[in-house]
Each structure stands twice: as structure tokens, then as C-alpha cells.
Amino acid sequence: MAIHSKASTVWKGGLADGSGTTALASGVATVGVNWKARSEGSETTTTPEELLAAAHASCYAMALSHALGENGTPPTEISVEAEVTFVPGEE
Known part of the structure; x- marks a missing residue:
């Protein structure tokens, strides 16, 4: 069964x-986005890259939790931090 996220x-x-x-x-969640935050950074406005980092962190935490459980050593807590870099104007 395919799960579709939008x-x-x-x-x-x-x-x-x-x-x-x-x-x-x-x-x-509904979040504001703008170019200034994306190109200069912001403490109060999200960016597409921040949303990608959140997706990477949550996917990795779930995958690691599964792998540890399959190993017979299920975790009690996993903390994952992901960073995505955007450099405007670079190819």
C-alpha cells in the first residue's frame, strides 16, 4: 500500500x-516562508531546507530505531540532528 504525503x-x-x-x-502545521529567510537565515521563519532537514532527521531516527529493535536492543530514546545547506547563487 502506498502512503501519499502532501x-x-x-x-x-x-x-x-x-x-x-x-x-x-x-x-x-502551516508555516511562513520567504526569500530573505532562505537566503540570509532566520530564527523565526522556516525555509525549504529546514523542512528537508526535519524530514531527514525523522526518517533517520525511525530507521535507526527499527535497526536497533531488529538487533534485540530497542532504544528508549534517539535524538537526531540534521543540517541542510543552501548557498544562493552557487551551482
Whole structure:
């Protein structure tokens, strides 16, 4: 059985002066996004890369938990931190 996950973004304005919101189809989160935060960093606005890092961290934690359980050593807690780098203008 395939599991489909969805998210959507509504963007208003141009790249530099615009902004948008990204919503998870599950309804658990709607976050603001904008180019300034993406290209300069922000403590209060998320970026596509931050969302990718969150996905990587959660997938890795689940995979490691499964592997440890299969080994007969199930974890009590796993903490994973992932970092995704975006460098505007570089190929």
C-alpha cells in the first residue's frame, strides 16, 4: 500500500519581495516562508531546507530505531540532528 504525503505552498509577490505559507496536508502545521529567510537565515521563519532537514532527521531516527529493535536492543530514546545547506547563487 502506498502512503501519499502532501504539502502545499501559496506564494504572493516576486521572489525578493514576496512571501508565502507552506501547509502540511495533515493540518498539523502551516508555516511562513520567504526569500530573505532562505537566503540570509532566520530564527523565526522556516525555509525549504529546514523542512528537508526535519524530514531527514525523522526518517533517520525511525530507521535507526527499527535497526536497533531488529538487533534485540530497542532504544528508549534517539535524538537526531540534521543540517541542510543552501548557498544562493552557487551551482
